[in-house]
Amino acid sequence: MTAHYATVPTPVGPFTTVVDADSAVLAAGWTADAEQLRALIHPDLRPADLTERAELGAVTRAVTDYHDGNLTAVDSVVVRQHSGEFLVHAWDVLRSVPAGDPITYTEFAARSGRPAAVRGAASACARNAAALFVPCHRVLRVGGDLGGFRWGLPTKRWLLDHEAVSR
Incomplete structure (x- = not known):
């Protein structure tokens, strides 16, 4: 499986989001290192490859809007994590x-x-x-x-x- 990622600047540093083919967030954090994020994804969901994109549509808008003061912007974004x-x-x-x-x-x-x-x-x-x-x-x-x-x-x-x- 291939996943996509995009990095945007924020007031506290670069923020990278990794999403699957359905645009569900698999990993995200204040780093420019997508491989660091890929390693955090549960092995059952971990993509074999990452492809950089300039932006990820609604997911990137949510990140930017949150940092600009719209604190609920990220609430409706779908997240996919796996564990017990x-x-x-x-x-x-x-x-x-x-x-x-x-x-x-x-x-x-x-x-x-x-x-x-x-x-x-x-x-x-x-x-x-x-x-x-x-x-x-x-x-x-x-x-x-x-x-x-x-x-x-x-x-x-x-x-x-x-x-x-x-x-």
């Missing part, structure tokens, strides 16, 4: 966390149906390949500490501030 039942459900739950209203890992675990699985909730964030579209940046440690973020804590801080101001 808990992670897939947890990623769906993440998509329901509103911009500007972050939750803790403890709250995320509870919303995902496993209140005692705080580490599992953190793992769902860490294993999320579709950053921004599955907004793992909206999950914080108890007390408001940022916790981790694959794309760096300065990027996570920018996203949270952007969502707080643009809300």
Whole structure:
């Protein structure tokens, strides 16, 4: 399978999105390295080849619109990730966390149906390949500490501030 990718500039650096033939997002993040993203895609969905495009239509518009202040622009973009039942459900739950209203890992675990699985909730964030579209940046440690973020804590801080101001 071949997938397409496009990179656009954002206020926090280049943002690359990898999509399948149906334009579903397979991976995304603040990097210009599409191969880095390809490696994050579950082996069952991982494309053998990547082809660069100047843009990806509605997906690229959603990324640009989000960074310009339309915080719901990415909400309707289709995402395709594969894993076990808990992670897939947890990623769906993440998509329901509103911009500007972050939750803790403890709250995320509870919303995902496993209140005692705080580490599992953190793992769902860490294993999320579709950053921004599955907004793992909206999950914080108890007390408001940022916790981790694959794309760096300065990027996570920018996203949270952007969502707080643009809300």
